[in-house]
Amino acid sequence: MDKEKLKDQACRFIDQEKGKIIGWSRAIADKPELGFKETNTAELIGDVFAGLGLPTRTGIAVTGVEGVLEGARSGPGLLFMGEMDAVVNRESSAADPVTGAAHLCGHHLQVGIMLGAALGLIRANARDHLSGRVFFLGTPAEEFIEIEERLRMREEGKIRYLGGKQELVRLGYLKDKHLGVLVHAHSGLSQRKMLFGGRSNGFLAKSIRFQGKPAHAGVSPHEGINALNAACLAILNIHAQRETFREDDKIRVHPIITKGGDVVNVVPYDVRMETYVRGARLEAITDANEKVDRALRAGGDAVGAKVVIQNIPGYLPLIQNPVLSEIARSNALALAGQEGAGAAGFEGGSTDMGDLSYLIPTIQPYSGGIRGNVHAADFEVVDYEAAVIYPAKVMAMTVIDLLFGGAEEAKRVMGGFKPEMTADEYLAFLQKIEKTA
Ligand SMILES: [Zn+2]
Ligand SMILES: [Zn+2]
CATH class of the missing domain: 3.30.70.360 (Alpha-Beta Plaits)
Structure with missing residues (x-):
């Protein structure tokens, strides 16, 4: 089958099931959970993976849950993540009355995007045309919070580092993953638009x-x-x-x-x-x-x-891979024209996607449909179609671009990438920080 036709089909299936996909995001927002404690969220994601017929694995870095789409031929491993954790803000009307947890960083939207893209690819039988594997991962503990509590978890031997993706590297999870993608909500971007590139602290x-x-x-x-x-x-x-x-x-x-x-x-x-x-x-x-x-x-x-x-x-500071960014951006342009894609600037916040970006080609484009500021009480999803469905389509198309045929595009990205560190160097670096002061 023609690549563009396959993309069209994946998008059509995402459109057909948009109510269901948005429902998953809403259900996660209704039960916000903090990092390394995302048990309900992981269960929901695991159920969706199982419903889509994906082999599923749980308990990755405590709460992580993975569903694997196996291509018809062998090839690179593409890690497609959706972060599962909420932040704490008791001023928010969305906050859990006991824990104060609220999805004010839009991670429930990321999960919807990941699940929506998975649904589109599977319904369109994309696997017959792909080389390699897509690892869809509900990823734990991006927000670096509850430090005292996580240090206690460390003493109990449950974790070694306080961030979810740091733990993924420590556990050797990246060994068969060659590219990493995730879509993050962006403050005050109310329309259907995605931003690409940019840096963060x-x-x-x-x-x-x-x-x-x-x-x-x-x-x-x-x-x-x-x-x-x-x-x-x-x-x-x-x-x-x-x-x-x-x-x-x-x-x-x-x-x-x-x-x-x-x-x-x-x-x-x-x-x-x-x-x-x-x-x-x-x-x-x-x-x-x-x-x-x-x-x-x-x-x-x-x-x-x-x-x-x-x-x-x-x-670590986030380095967005320019080649991978361009492939994703071209799909936003194809779907929504010039209005559908913009350039991201510098973000003062931080993410453990930065850590991955030092090791494998990584992107974290930003999605819209949001009013207010991330982590603030005024954060509000005003357009779920823009926040979940549009980016799910862009990313399903991007997966097809990367792994279609002999996965030439994924290999092109990997060929031009020079890691800042190996996984071993990264872990040695973390240990060195702990030894200072
Ligand atoms: Zn956040
Ligand atoms: Zn976030």
Whole structure:
């Protein structure tokens, strides 16, 4: 069969079943779950895979669920992801009343896109014309949150790193995956449009403990060491570094105090802080991190408190593969004309897609149909057709482009790709971050 005809058929099946596909996204939004705890979401995805006749595997990096579309001939492995986790924002009307979880990053839409593309490809019998395999993966824990809880999971041996895709690499999951794709919702893009290319920040996370000495806050404060004062000074010290951050490096340091003391009449002696150090380049993150460490220690030195710094590997800056981006973009143009495709800019946020992008050719185009800002209470899906159905079609077409015939297009992307790191180098890099400070 002709490639373009196959694309048309896949899109037609997605259109025919759009109510069902949108229903999957809505069902996930109705039961938001946080990272490594996405059990209901994984069950829904597993049921859909099974219904589509895909061999299914569960429990990948705790909650991940995979369905595999096997092409007629052997060839490259294409990893098509949909992140399953929500964020916490109790101000949102969509928030779970107990956990505060809400799908304000649009990950429920990503899953709908992944499942919609899978449905279109299977119904159109695309497998007969493809070489290689498509691994559809409900991916756990993209949001880097609940740090204390995940550190406890690490102590219990359930995870080693705090992000889902970091865990995928550690577990060797990428061994037979050669290309990675995922579509992410984009703030304030209300119309049917996808954005391609662009960059995003990477970061490392820090957990800091200021240890002082307790004393009666009224009777004998002179006998205490005030850890809260150490933390406050440390924050001011960080502010004093800001003029040294270069504009192009997009450094963001945004600490929070997670524990400010125990009781008001005892000098605070145990104060905890968390922060990210974000930046557009790895070297810039490392440089800013050294300044932040100096600032933290100086806060402790000023009052005689001890400062214990724990560095936790965060995410790498995202490198969108230009060849892969262009293939996806051409399908958006074919489907919706110039209005249907735009260029993404720089994103101040971070994603563990960045980590994958250092290892295999990766893209994360952005989808529309959204009002408001991601992670904010005003985030709202205004057009499910634009948010789920249109990108599902674009990505089903992109899968066909990549793996059709002898998978020449996938091989072209792979041939032009030079990884920034091997998986082993990446894991050694994560371990090195943990050893610093
Ligand atoms: Zn997010
Ligand atoms: Zn997200």
